[in-house]
Amino acid sequence: MAQTQSQCQGVIGLKPSLLNKKQPPALSLLFFSELWERFGFYTLQALMVLYLTNSMHFSDEKAYGISGAFSALLYAAPLIGGWLADRIVGFQRAITVGFILYMAGYFLMDSHAQMAFYFAMALVIAGNGYFKANVSSLLGTIYEDDDPRRDRGFTIFYMGINIGSLLGPISASIIQVHYGYHPAFATCGIGLLIGFIAYISLRKRLLKQHGLEPYGPISHNPKTLEKSRLVTYLATLILAGIVSFILPYPIITDWSLGILSVAAIVYALYETFGLANFDDKKKMIALIILIAYSVIFWAYYMQAFFSLTLFTERNVGRHILGWTAPTAIFATAPNFFLLILAPFFVKLWGALDRKRKNPSIGMKFALSMVFTALSFLVINLGDELNFSTGIVPFFWLLLAGFVREIGELLISPIGLSAVTRLAPPKLTGAMMGLWFLAIGGALAVGGRMADIADVPQHVRSPIQTLPIYDHAFWVYTLSAAAIAIVSFLLLPFFNRLADEKMFN
Structure with a gap:
């Protein structure tokens, strides 16, 4: 029987140590992080057109245009964020920066100043760029190539996306009806804060060295890489400022x-x-x-x-x-x-x-x-x-x-x-x-x-x-x-x- 089991394992290419194992503990942390990130993301998507027409009193055409531009940039930003993580920042740091930018954007949306709202939107775009592409990539690093748990792990992770996309708009829209749009936006920030605290508290213990450093760094000199990160973060804020000026157009x-x-x-x-x-x-x-x-x-x-x-x-x-x-x-x-x-x-x-x-x-x-x-x-x-x-x-x-x-x-x-x-x-x-x-x-x-x-x-x-x-x-x-x-x-x-x- 033992020989047969060993032969079967060899045929399907799986290591005996990977069979009958539970999911890596890091999956729970990334599941939780993604749930709260999608909580805020889909809340904003659901409320944006309503806010622009009802509170900012924009025409339907202008609201559609701004919301479409904002949403489009949200999906384009991960192209840049993924490259930065691969070459300069690393997956773990990218997710940390994404959390911070997200929270800053959501809480700034509580401001009634129109220009502040546009800058808040730009910060959310930047946060999504750092976060979205890299949390899935980081999850992939915690599995070996032949790990049979990989597909099930990603399926569980995908459930976190759907749970967040359901809970966010439902809870925030109820808050919006009773208290207004700005408290609803703040709810997104609170959700991200919960996810951020959990991520920072458990990151070292659960993620260890996975995705800590970039896989294709632009330099192998630690000091050069650190300077590059600082320049990257500063450039991100400058670019967010530029985006905030073009969003109305x-x-x-x-x-x-x-x-x-x-x-x-x-x-x-x-x-x-x-x-x-x-x-x-x-x-x-x-x-x-x-x-x-x-x-x-x-x-x-x-x-x-x-x-x-x-x-x-x-x-x-x-x-x-x-x-x-x-x-x-x-x-x-x-x-x-x-x-x-x-x-x-x-x-x-x-x-x-x-x-x-x-x-x-x-x-x-x-x-x-x-x-x-x-x-x-x-x-x-x-x-x-x-x-x-x-x-x-x-x-x-x-x-x-x-x-x-x-x-x-x-x-x-x-x-x-x-x-x-x-x-x-x-x-x-x-x-x-x-x-x-x-x-x-x-x-x-x-x-x-x-x-x-x-x-x-x-x-x-x-x-x-x-x-x-x-x-x-x-x-x-x-x-x-x-x-x-x-x-x-x-x-x-x-x-x-x-x-x-x-x-x-």
Whole structure:
């Protein structure tokens, strides 16, 4: 029996010491840190458009533009933060700096001065840049390459993201209803403070030397590296100041992201055509197409934080058993469906794999756009049935969110998997960065798409605003359906590039 067990371990490539072991204690710390970081992140996403329109009295168009620019920079910043951690700061220090910048930004949002609010937004962007890319990378360092606990550990870690994204907007939006926006923003800071205290207290004991120093330092001289860190921190604050001045002008952000995106795509193409293996070239082209496609999907998906947020505020009946649910809750409530659906899809893909009926990556991406179109169609149906009152029952919004999350599960985890599968090992990190940059670009595009649902400031009657939103949602429905049809027509071409069959 012992010999058989040893042989099995050798066949599957696992070390005996790694079998039947619990997760590393460091996972709990990083889980807790990520939970509180996402608590603040999604709270701000859910409240931003509402705050800009209700408290700062911006027009819908300006609110969409600023919120889109802010959100886009949030997703672009980890590209820089990840590079700084790799070369200068190290993962552990980067997370510490991220916590500090986050807290400073959230607490500064308590100020009623407009310029202070913009600087607070810039600090949050910088904090996300240092934190988001590096907490996942740090988690990866606590596992050996052949550790069978890795996938389960990352699944547990992902649960922390979803718990934070649910609890944050729900609790903060209730506080916002009773006490106002500024105490709600302060709640984000308090959450980050709790996570920061835990991280600082337990970091040395649980993380030890993992990710303490950069893996590809610009210099091996400790004094030079320390000076570089100080310069980096100072440059971060200066850059945050610059960003705070351009945030009120989304066109500048759009151009900056556009230039960065073009540069990233040119770099990816340069690396692609430099590959010696022809099959690797084809797969990289397929991956670039998938990343470009994801921009389209996320631009529609992010309407949950743009046009759908103000639609919920103005045209959705939010009364539940005598309680009026805060608007912001509906932006992230569908994450609850994600927690329910994810295990089902894991089992579904496994069952289809065994029968060799698992749809190709391209087909899953195309199906994601089908469900995107259906999610807006659900809202259109709710609109059409309630034109007489202008108020749509909330269950239509929840049903649309349920359908939308199916689309997310067909593209988000599948896309991350596709990056690791289609990109050569030496380009996996760069292409993963491009994937997140694409989400940032999608947020900028989504902010512009929301202009279709722009309601003039003098129009506030639900009967008057509902036709405006209904028209916008029909545009989203029909355009998403058209994109889905074209996607299915191009599937054979894409599958040849990705070296896949229609079903695998």
